[in-house]
Amino acid sequence: MDKIKVLITGSGSLYGVAVIRALLASQLNLKLVACDMEARALGLHLAHSAYLVPAAQYETAYLERLLDILIKEDIQAVFIASSKELHFFSKYKAEIEAKTKAKIFTNSPEVLNTCDDKWYTIRFLQENNFYFPLTIRFPEDAEQLCSFIKKVNFPVIIKPRRGTGSKGLCKIENFTGLRTLLKGQKDMIIQQYLPDHQGEYTTGICAGKNGKILSGITLKRYLHDGMTVSADSTGYTEITAYCQKVAAVLKPYGPCNFQLRLREGKPFIFEINPRFSSTTGMRFLLGVNEAEIMLKAELLNQAIPEFKIKKCSVIRQYADYLVPTEQLEQLENKSCCIFQPG
Incomplete structure (x- = not known):
């Protein structure tokens, strides 16, 4: 079987490294190419070739650099390991696939929009008769606040409609805390607490x-x-x-x-x-x-x-990796690939 050339973007993220480790363990015949904004992104040094790229927010520059890499490396598949790049790849998927041999594993804008906004997520679950925590928006549904609390009782959860992890999430035990935390806020949801x-x-x-x-x-x-x-x-x-x-x-x-x-x-x-x-x-x-x-x-x-x-159970512990300083310098100075066996 000919080598399958795979690009992993955002290779310095926790799941970027996980994707690379998983593919290195695969029985498939693969060449892994990694890209990231920073030379000290670990995934760059685990893959077979590595490239520095601009931030995806600079769409024109990023797209130009990406197309160069995809064509030069003859990439056949692209895995996205940076949440900040999801909308970029969804937007440019058709163009990239038309100009290269690469298949982009990304979601449609509709799926991304449904999942990015936690209010839209709740509406999707509700409209399709799945279980969901009772939820209202703030400030749009502020007039429902008292009746909502009467229905679900404290504690409640407040969090931004958009965001990742637990950033901005708070568990609130009473009206005083709720009013204090909601003051001046927008694009928030208030949600039934799930024990x-x-x-x-x-x-x-x-x-x-x-x-x-x-x-x-x-x-x-x-x-x-x-x-x-x-x-x-x-x-x-x-x-x-x-x-x-x-x-x-x-x-x-x-x-x-x-x-x-x-x-x-x-x-x-x-x-x-x-x-x-x-x-x-x-x-x-x-x-x-x-x-x-x-x-x-x-x-x-x-x-x-x-x-x-x-x-089994899995316990996560962070590990330290040795990386030749010359590799870092090569990336920092040339923004180009490191060839490793593979």
Whole structure:
């Protein structure tokens, strides 16, 4: 089999490194090319070739640099490992694929907009008769605040409509705290609190063309500052099956993550992220290699068998890597590739 050339963008992110590690462990014959804004992004030094690129917000410059890399390296598939690049690739997907041989694994603008805005996420769940936490907007629904609190009781959750992780999220216990935190705010939601005594779960669904479900795995998360630091994979098949039903309606393309808690034994989704996640590496260790799955299904047209998920716990600990200083200097001075065996 000829080498499959794969580009991983945003390679310095937690899930960028996870994607590269997962693909390095694949039995497929691959050449991995990484790009990032910073020479000290670890993924650049794990891949076979590396490039510095402008920030995606400078669309014209980034697109020009990206096309140069894709053509020079004869790239066949692109994995996006930076949440800040998702809308760029969705916008330019057709143009990039027309000008290169690369297949871009990205979602439609409609899916991204539904998931980026937590209010739109709740509306999607409600309109399709899935479980969801009761939610109102602020300041748009300010007149409903008292009746909303009467219905759900304290505590409640307030958080920005857009954002990642736990940034801006607060658990509020009374009206005094609620009014103080909402003063002067906009683009917020106020949400029914979902008890955490049964834990919090993340379900990863990988989907191919037309939303075809390729894999699914649910992990019980143990969090610190909004980040998964440990996870269990034992069981949870009913949660996975439920999220597969949600994904079948949403029709994401590639990896998609559903964050949820249980209420009265039912899975209440409160966030959907249509991208790789901080648990991508954990899933790979447990037997679900989402990047490899996408290459097999979407590039090689191979059937994807049912996965045997390891019944284990994963504990995350950060590791230190040695990188030759000459590699850093080469990238900083030339913004060009480092050739490593592969």
